[in-house]
Amino acid sequence: MSDTTPVLELRKVDKSFGPIDVLHEISLKVRAGEVLCLLGDNGAGKSTLIKTLAGVHKPTRGEILMDGEAVTFDRPKDAADRGIATVHQFGGTFPLMSIGRSFFVGVEPTKGWGPFKIFDRKTANEIAVKAVRDFGITRIEDGDRLVGGLSGGERQSLAIARAVHFGARVLILDEPTAALGVKQAAHVLRIVGEARRRGLAVIFITHQVMHAMAVGDHFAVLIRGAIAADFRKGEKTREEITDLMAGGESMADLEASLDTYMENHEGHAPQPAA
Amino acid sequence: MSNETLPTRTARPGAGAALMRLTRRPETGAVIGLIAVYTFFALLGGPVFTGPAGFASWLNIAAEIGIVALPVGLLMISGELDISVGATIPAASLTTAILAGHYDLPDYVGVLGGLGVGLMIGFVNGMLLIRTGLPSLIITIGTMFGVMGLTLGLTVMIAGSTGVFLMSDVATRFVLGQFIGGMFQVTIFWWLAFVAAFGFLLHVSPVGNWIFALGGDRVSARNAGIPTDKLTVALYMMSGFCAAFVGVSQVVVYNSAQVLAGQSFIFNSIMCVVIGGVLLTGGFGSIVGIVIGTMTFSIVNQGVFFTGIDPNVGSVIIGALLLVAVMTNDGFRALALNLTSKKK
Structure with a gap:
């Protein structure tokens, strides 16, 4: 696996806000079909790193490479167009929209022509429900249900399924299991596994070592904005990782x-x- | 027919699902409110209220508020308010009256001028909002005072008084100002047309999805590729246009335009929208709900005159109705979130 070009690579990325250095010489690689777990305590710079990857912040120094080619993101849209999708802790951001409608926000399927184009609710619902069901969430059957009525795990799954459906190649999961119970978290971890099986490069941000060890292939521990350790699966025990994070x-x-x-x-x- | 088996067993779960589907709709609470209010006034107001005259009385009011409430509701679903409609209505009627009445230009010039003023006010509101990022409540209060001052100042300067007369010609009166059957304003049919147009926009066209997303989360909507700025400006222009339409039709109906007409529309339109189940903070609501809210509001507004009750009590009822409506709507929204179509 190590001889393939990483889908996303960071080379000595620094990020400072005025005089404050938040990220210091971050170098990371994530390949297709691989889960990179980014571990770190609160305030370690995880959020800033995610925002840099998602195109919200621009690195102060260093470069971001996709498929071995240097890229710059001026807006979040640029990162999204390149296939970088970020799923936040609470999943969908439109709790009062139906599953079908929220799935297709901005890319609505339509019927008809000209000014009489109509939103194809049936197709939207079918595709959205199928996409989440393919990820193993069989409890979702009705695309008219409101997103806010789903459980936390289902919402995460919906958001991940949506990202994959729209061609995401790099999936950034920002603490997807933090607010969930044990069962729901297991659900989300299975979905992370499914995303990896489909060949996505997954960056899984968490501070729960157990969750990270369950799905991770590659681990990086972030402390005060710098990579404190970088190792592969099986190279360290849970206690060692916890100690590192502390x-x-x-x-x-x-x-x-x-x-x-x-x-x-x-x-x-x-x-x-x- | 006789050999058909009665589908009693199979109909049961279907009916249950339909009931749950119903509670999921944002306007369910509003329908219950409408029925309650109508029954109340039908009992107190008697046959005059339930007869054609009673219908005409509240439908005429409902049509005028309704045309304004539709775009105000759309704006609210998208997360914004529009207070300036209260100034747009008189600005449009005076523009029409001054152009067609004072300057004696053809009626259509007056009508187009009035509608154009509405579109312009909406454009200014939208541009100010996307450029400054200030809360829309503040911006539209500002434009309301600005437009009101300009309307008053210019009217006095041009016409020399705060009211302008207009005797519109037969065609204009036929389109905008006739009374069908002697009592039903033609505005009611315009209202229905607007309802159809806005219903298409919000619930059928893809743009409706953008409006819901915009009200749900502006930043996410923009990141999803929705032209949020253009959409906001367009929604404000619709609001300005509809308010101007009411202003123009008022001048045709009443043959005169007054500087201070329209103030009541500010809160009345918001109340109709909220009674109809639209979430004040955006992201949730429906056109059917807005229509029902408008009808409920108008029935209370006019129904009082058919009863022996002191008309001032009408305001108390409207105030109470608003609070009850918001509470029940919150309840139904919670139901909508929690109910699944198939419990397992």
């Missing part, structure tokens, strides 16, 4: 120091620093 400080050390503190303070946990 900023190099071993989770075991932390627990030990907490225990000592509690012993010395009659069982009271330390007050959080203000």
Whole structure:
């Protein structure tokens, strides 16, 4: 797999907002049919990295390559046209629209001609329902249902199915499992697996190591805007990854120091620093 | 016929699904409100209210508000408000009256002039909104005062008074100002035409999908490739046009134009739209709902005069109706979100 050209590659990308450096020399590669897990605690720069990939921010230095060719995104639309699709934590952004309508926002299928073109609701619903069902969500049968009535996992699945249907090649999943229960999260992880099977390059952003290990082929840990570790599946254990995310400080050390503190303070946990 | 089996067993789940489908529609609450309000006034108002005169009384009002409420509703679904309709109506009627009455130009010049003023006001509203990004409430309050001042100033300057007379010719009167059967304004039929046009736009054409998306999330809609700026300007121009249409038809019906006519349309149009189940913050609503909201509002507005109740009570009822409508609509929207067509 390593001899194929990555679909998306970042080379020493820096991003600063004024004097503040948020991303520092980020180099990443993601290939077709591969899931890259981007792990990082809150404030590690994950959001900025996603926005840079999605064309919202422009890198201050460094370059972004697609299929080995340097690209620049001036607007989110440029990234989308190149096949980079971002699915956010809560899935669809139009909770009060029907499944069929929201699936085709901006690219509505039509019947008829000229000023009398009509929105082909039946086709839209059929295609949308089929697309999510192909991803294994068989509970969705009616394209007239409102998106807001779906469960969190179903909404994520719908958003992923939509991105794939419209030819996404790189799928950026921004904490897709963060707000979900165990069952729903398993659902979404299966769909991530399905997207990989279909040959998409997936960038899976999360801080849940278990979820990452379930689907990831390749892992990168982001700490304070820099890649702290870059390794492949099976090269590190869960404990090692958790320790890495906690900023190099071993989770075991932390627990030990907490225990000592509690012993010395009659069982009271330390007050959080203000 | 006799050998056909009665489909009792199979009809049951179908009927249940139809009922659930009904509760999912945004206008279900509005229909219940309409029936309740009509029954109330039919009981109190008696046969005069339920007779042709009663119908004409509230339909004539409904047609005028309804024509304005349709584009205001579309704007609300797209997440915006338009307060300036209250100034557009008199601006259009005075333009028509001054051109065709004061300057004695042909009627069609006056009518086109009035409609043109409406389109222009809408264009200015839309451009200000997309250029400044200020809340539409503020922008359209601003343009309302601007248009009102200009209308008053120019009318006094040109005609020397705040009212202008216009005796329109037979053709104009036939198209815009006749009373069918002596009591039903022709505006009612114009309203129906507008309902058909806006219903097509919102529910049948792909543009309707853009309007819903725009109200759901402007940024996502733009990222999905929808020309959000053009759409916003177009919606404001529709609103200006429809308000101007009402202004022009008023001057033909009443033979005169007054500077201060139209103020009541500002809140009345918003109320019709909200009673009809449109979500104030955008993204949800329907044309049928707006029509029903308009009818409900007009029945209360006119029905009071057919009862022995003090007309001031009418305002109290309208206020209460608005609150109840918003509450039930919220309830039905929650139902729409939670119901699945097939529970498992």
